[in-house]
Amino acid sequence: xxxxxxxxxxxxxxxxxxxxxxxxxxxxxxxxxxxxxxxxxxxxxxxxxxxxxxxxxxxxxxxxxxxxxxxxxxxxxxxxxxxxxxxxxxxxxxxxxxxxxxxxxxxxxxxxxxxxxxxxxxxxxxxxxxxxxxxxxxxxxxxxxxxxxxxxxxxxxxxxxxxxxxxxxxxxxxxxxxxxxxxxxxxxxxxxxxxxxxxxxxxxxxxxxxxxxxxxxxxxxxxxxx
Amino acid sequence: xxxxxxxxxxxxxxxxxxxxxxxxxxxxxxxxxxxxxxxxxxxxxxxxxxxxxxxxxxxxxxxxxxxxxxxxxxxxxxxxxxxxxxxxxxxxxxxxxxxxxxx
Numbered sequence: 258x259x260x261x262x263x264x265x266x267x268x269x270x271x272x273x274x275x276x277x278x279x280x281x282x283x284x285x286x287x288x289x290x291x292x293x294x295x296x297x298x299x300x301x302x303x304x305x306x307x308x309x310x311x312x313x314x315x316x317x318x319x320x321x322x323x324x325x326x327x328x329x330x331x332x333x334x335x336x337x338x339x340x341x342x343x344x345x346x347x348x349x350x351x352x353x354x355x356x357x358x359x360x361x362x363x364x365x366x367x368x369x370x371x372x373x374x375x376x377x378x379x380x381x382x383x384x385x386x387x388x389x390x391x392x393x394x395x396x397x398x399x400x401x402x403x404x405x406x407x408x409x410x411x412x413x414x415x416x417x418x419x420x421x422x423x424x425x426x427x428x429x430x431x432x433x434x435x436x437x438x439x440x441x442x443x444x445x446x447x448x449x450x451x452x453x454x455x456x457x458x459x460x461x462x463x464x465x466x467x468x469x470x471x472x473x474x475x476x477x478x479x480x481x482x483x
Numbered sequence: 484x485x486x487x488x489x490x491x492x493x494x495x496x497x498x499x500x501x502x503x504x505x506x507x508x509x510x511x512x513x514x515x516x517x518x519x520x521x522x523x524x525x526x527x528x529x530x531x532x533x534x535x536x537x538x539x540x541x542x543x544x545x546x547x548x549x550x551x552x553x554x555x556x557x558x559x560x561x562x563x564x565x566x567x568x569x570x571x572x573x574x575x576x577x578x579x580x581x582x583x584x585x586x
Contacts, residue, residue, distance in 0.1 A: 268567075272568050276568065292486075297486060297490045300494065301490055301493065304494035304495075304497075305497040306497070307497050307501075318489075324485075324486065327489060328484070328489045328492045328493050332492075332496040332497065335496065338500050339500045339503045339504035340521065341504060342501060342502070342505040343511075343521040343524075345504070345505065346504065346512055347512060357502070359505065360501040360502040360505050360506075361498060361501065362501075363501040364501075365528075365532065368529075369525070372525055372526075416549070416550075416574065416576065416578030416579035416580075418550055418578070419537075419554060419557075419575055420575050421536050422532070422537045422574075423553065423571050423575075425530075425533045425536075426533050426558070426570075427561060427571065428529070429530060429533075433526075442523065447526050449527060450528060450530045450531040451531055454531035454532075454535050455534050458535065458544055459543065461542075463539075463541055463542065466531065466539070467528055467531045467532055467535055469531075470530070470531035473527060474523045477523060478516055478520045
């Protein structure tokens with residue numbers, strides 16, 4: 258049983274790492290098309306390593322917008338990683354010096370895979386396998402995409418823009434369909450998050466709607482303290 | 484601000500944000516309200532991310548039919564209990580084919 262959950266955590270992690278890592282091609286291409294150098298694109302993937310923030314900065318450079326505002330927008334998108342860290346801190350047991358390397362891996366994909374696992378051991382395995390496979394693929398594909406921009410077609414042609422949302426849906430699915438007393442609350446949190454984010458989209462800068470999805474969760478927690 | 488300065492600022496800031504959550508003090512992590520909040524918040528954020536990545540383009544809401552159909556294909560694959568990579572392949576393939584068909 259233990260080896261089964263562990264190997265399924267490894268499979269999940271590798272699948273997400275490789276599939277989402279391919280989007281690094283899109284980032285490398287978008288960054289260089291936007292006017293970033295190959296080195297700047299690679300530095301972002303190596304050190305920022307959080308896709309949404311990286312795309313946001315490239316988008317502002319492309320549009321010729323204010324770089325200060327662009328950097329601020331990218332950081333705003335990164336705030337959700339702080340919220341993930343609150344949940345992962347105990348799960349990963351990353352205290353003391355160990356948290357410095359582990360922190361770099363706290364992003365959407367690793368959190369999603371970790372939380373989809375049935376126990377803590379599998380969650381840790383899922384986190385680290387996703388982190389390592391995604392880090393390697395993301396950086397390799399960023400370089401490929403940045404260097405080969407002229408030869409890489411628009412990623413939308415291959416339907417790669419549907420892969421991101423499909424990934425998160427596939428990861429959340431088991432938790433939202435489980436026969437578990439907690440499922441109703443999770444569904445309420447998910448539905449509330451979707452509603453608030455879509456309603457806010459026209460009115461606030463990109464990045465903020467996803468953060469506002471935390472507001473209905475706050476309401477759920479305050480209403481039903483446990 | 485030069486592009487390099489913006490790149491370095493984003494790199495340092497994004498890392499600091501990741502570290503901040505992991506480094507929250509014990510008394511914050513042990514608070515029952517915080518535990519309840521942090522258990523639910525990733526689900527809400529990831530669900531919001533699905534919606535925004537599918538239906539938002541910058542600040543505009545848009546219905547991109549190929550992408551929406553791709554997500555529909557993913558739902559169908561999940562209902563049929565398809566393995567993870569097949570779910571992603573179905574989403575990408577349906578989206579790509581509908582774009583190819585000029586929708």
